[in-house]
């Protein structure tokens with residue numbers, strides 16, 4: 001695949017020129033990656049119409065045909081793994097090794113959903129009436145409108161769009177303004193794999209136009225389902241809009257993940273998992289550890305071992321150099337939120353910076369991997385999603401105390417804990433108020449498992465055997481039979 005930078009939108013199988021465009025910057029060096037199409041309300045409305053027309057035939061294709069296209073798409077994504085990974089790194093500053101991993105992760109959803117397309121079973125229901133037969137079938141819901149974030153510019157596209165397409169729906173997707181090119185590149189490969197015109201439509205926009213596109217996606221009568229990944233604040237706006245036409249809604253929103261280390265935990269396991277869970281993509285994933293609770297008897301050992309591992313493993317530098325594992329934050333706003341708000345608030349309220357705590361020597365939006373101790377639940381870093389490289393350590397005494405602290409939040413996406421006490425593992429796993437729990441494990445995302453949160457972290461699940469449910473309607477059929 002050629003370097004996929006385009007100022008066009010992908011609408012109804014055509015690469016459309018758009019009147020306006022906006023700049024996309026590389027967070028590593030501030031260079032312009034390219035200019036992207038700035039779609040607006042009128043274009044979003046026209047795209048929904050095309051997707052609605054395309055739905056009339058796509059919904060009648062058989063599952064095997066949809067599955068074959070998805071399988072070809074999966075192969076093409078893997079064939080282009082290197083160039084896609086470079087594009088992700090240029091758009092969002094993800095270290096190249098992680099971007100290569102993200103492409104494999106994105107492809108794994110296409111493969112999994114190609115398989116699930118063929119297994120979207122209905123049911124037969126034992127009848128209570130001798131003269132009636134009961135069953136249910138699943139049907140594609142219609143046009144699915146999608147809005148995605150910048151932190152997984154390939155993975156979030158395939159996880160959502162391929163579930164809808166596998167189910168027989170058509171898609172109108174607005175990628176994040178920081179990362180439009182990865183979405184367009186994925187669409188280009190979908191086109192090569194044989195997706196018919198109008199099945200997948202990508203309409204990038206600047207941040208200024210995002211609300212009007214969101215408005216079309218959430219209120220247009222020809223859109224049947226809305227799928228959003230992003231902040232809880234934006235999710236609430238979209239959820240309100242979607243109520244006007246009673247759309248089926250799935251929301252993958254923010255988290256505040258607790259990461260709990262009990263005194264029986266195997267520290268050799270905990271430390272690499274803490275590094276991966278906290279510092280993956282510089283802490284900019286929705287499932288990154290946000291509040292690290294450590295039982296008092298192992299607190300000092302944990303802190304000294306984690307600091308040593310951070311110094312060894314987290315290597316700041318050019319994001320395209322595979323020797324480096326740590327890049328810049330997405331933009332200045334993210335950096336200010338971390339620096340000015342959370343670290344300053346923690347210091348002001350008595351926390352201690354053990355390492356890091358300042359902008360990186362490479363300038364730009366680099367922020368040093370940071371560990372702070374003496375954190376208390378009232379501090380900002382325990383109440384606002386960090387989305388940055390700060391390990392905030394909170395000491396605790398008992399299991400009951402830490403469960404109460406971990407659950408004292410309006411959000412509940414992921415949670416993690418480490419313990420070698422089997423009874424404790426069952427108790428804690430059941431009590432944590434989260435959608436996903438890692439037990440002696442800090443990385444749990446995979447296409448085979450249901451991804452999603454509880455409370456204000458969202459609605460619905462992505463991936464897994466349940467993925468297609470977000471884009472299907474169950475129809476009950478009752479047949480009267482003559483005797």
Ligand SMILES: NC(=O)c1ccc[n+]([C@@H]2O[C@H](COP(=O)([O-])OP(=O)(O)OC[C@H]3O[C@@H](n4cnc5c(N)ncnc54)[C@H](O)[C@@H]3O)[C@@H](O)[C@H]2O)c1
Nearest residue numbers: 148149175176210211214229230231234252253254255286
């Ligand atoms: N649960 C998950 O799976 C998951 C995954 C990734 C990110 N997130 C969350 O996303 C947040 C970070 O991403 P962000 O800063 O890009 O979030 P964001 O909500 O600001 O933006 C996400 C998307 O929404 C669009 N958007 C913003 N305002 C809009 C509006 N009024 N109408 C329509 N669209 C609008 C943006 O253009 C972007 O495409 C974090 O809170 C993180 O936890 C959650």
Ligand SMILES: O=CCCC(=O)O
Nearest residue numbers: 151152285286287445
């Ligand atoms: O940031 C959200 C998605 C993270 C993941 O899929 O593991």
